Amino acid sequence: MDAELMHDIYTQKLTSEEFGIIQTYIQEKCGIRLPLTKKDMVEGRIRKRLKALNLSTYGEYIALVFDSANPDADREQLNLIDTITTNKTDFFREPNHFEFLTQKVLPALEKQGYGMENTLNVWSSACSTGEEPYTLAMVLAEYFGVKGNFRVYASDISYSVLERATKAVYTEEKALGIPHELKKKYLLRSKDQTSGLVRIRPELRQKVSFGRLNLMNDNYNLPVEMNVVFCRNVIIYFNHQTQYEIIGKICHYMLKGACLFLGHSESIHGMDLPLSTMAPTVFYRI
Ligand SMILES: C[S@@+](CC[C@H](N)C(=O)[O-])C[C@H]1O[C@@H](n2cnc3c(N)ncnc32)[C@H](O)[C@@H]1O
Structure with a gap:
């Protein structure tokens, strides 16, 4: 130039x-x-x-x-x-959500046979570069084993983040948020030790499917109804009416009793939705 x-x-x-x-x-x-x-x-x-x-x-x-x-x-x-679009994300971002999932949500789902005879379906609805869905896959693999009967669906509006998410290659600095034990289990180091890059192991990558989805679409056409939905740090960019419409559409894809996690600074306050509060920013489908 x-x-x-x-x-x-x-x-x-x-x-x-x-x-x-x-x-x-x-x-x-x-x-x-x-x-x-x-x-x-x-x-x-x-x-x-x-x-x-x-x-x-x-x-x-x-x-x-x-x-x-x-x-x-x-x-x-x-x-x-x-x-x-702003794509800021991290592994184990807002970590108390993953603790809540492990301690409260997964045991209840396990009692109903999910993760075993019934497939447990989780959706990361604004997945950015993949840290959130891979964190979910690690948490589920820790609970049910990597061969457990679960699937993570991950979507975003941006093609470029989805491309990076699918590659599942991250800098070691990005991976700092992953506990040491989980890094050993679920990450591969690059053959070139000086590259400073790691990759999610194939057995975990296979648990996650990525696709493009604009939450503004009238219909999301998801292949299954979900047990758990993460919709974090995205509705904050929308106006109140749009937030209401999007969460309403997400509810259509949640099984009765399914859990919805919003970002810590997001709320459904004042919205008439079929959701009830379980904990701050965590809701279940009525
Ligand atoms: C700040 S990131 C949040 C990533 C992750 N959920 C987290 O909490 O770490 C917001 C993501 O929302 C996506 N996004 C913005 N508008 C969207 C829309 N209308 N439909 C789907 N994704 C959207 C952006 O592309 C971006 O990757």
């Missing part, structure tokens, strides 16, 4: 009108609210797309993304969604 173009990109600003177009599109398509305080963040993230596409202004980018005559517009809309 020539120095002049680089210079141009860094001096470019996203105008209020251009920000408004992105804001409306992202809100309608993904449910994500982008208040004006996010303008600089959006500008910085889209700048990466300008660089990748060799464009010099935000106006050119918007014309390209929203031009119905442009055959690449659909693909770039997906890139835009990937760029705007």
Whole structure:
């Protein structure tokens, strides 16, 4: 890229009108609210797309993304969604949820034969780069054995995070959140010891299926009804009405008595839903 173009990109600003177009599109398509305080963040993230596409202004980018005559517009809309979504996650994030699962939820499910003669189905509904569903798979494997009768479904709106999740390769630094004993059981070290990379073992990877799903869709078309759903640190980006509609749709895919885990700063307060509280941010399907 020539120095002049680089210079141009860094001096470019996203105008209020251009920000408004992105804001409306992202809100309608993904449910994500982008208040004006996010303008600089959006500008910085889209700048990466300008660089990748060799464009010099935000106006050119918007014309390209929203031009119905442009055959690449659909693909770039997906890139835009990937760029705007926040994918922060960790293994064993909010660890008391996994303790609650092991101490309260799994014993109750085991009594009903789940994890043994009945398949226990768990859904990580905004799985990002895979740390949450692999944590769930480790917790279930610890409880029922890795050959236990359980399956983890994992979905997200962003293709790029799903690609990384499927590869299941992480830096050793990322894996620091995994207890030592579990690392020994469920992680493979790279053959190149200096790479600083680890991979989830195949027997655990086989327990997790990934697919793209936009929680804004009318219908989720999941293959089974779930015993446990993790919907954490995603509805926080949506407005109250969207949160209500999404949790309502998730409830359709929960068996009676199934558990829903939300992120620690998320709530269903004031929503008329078929859920009852078990613990803060943990609910069961009535
Ligand atoms: C902050 S991450 C949370 C990851 C994980 N659940 C956790 O708590 O660590 C939020 C994820 O939600 C996804 N997301 C945002 N909007 C979505 C939507 N409409 N449908 C499905 N996933 C969405 C993002 O792509 C991102 O990977």
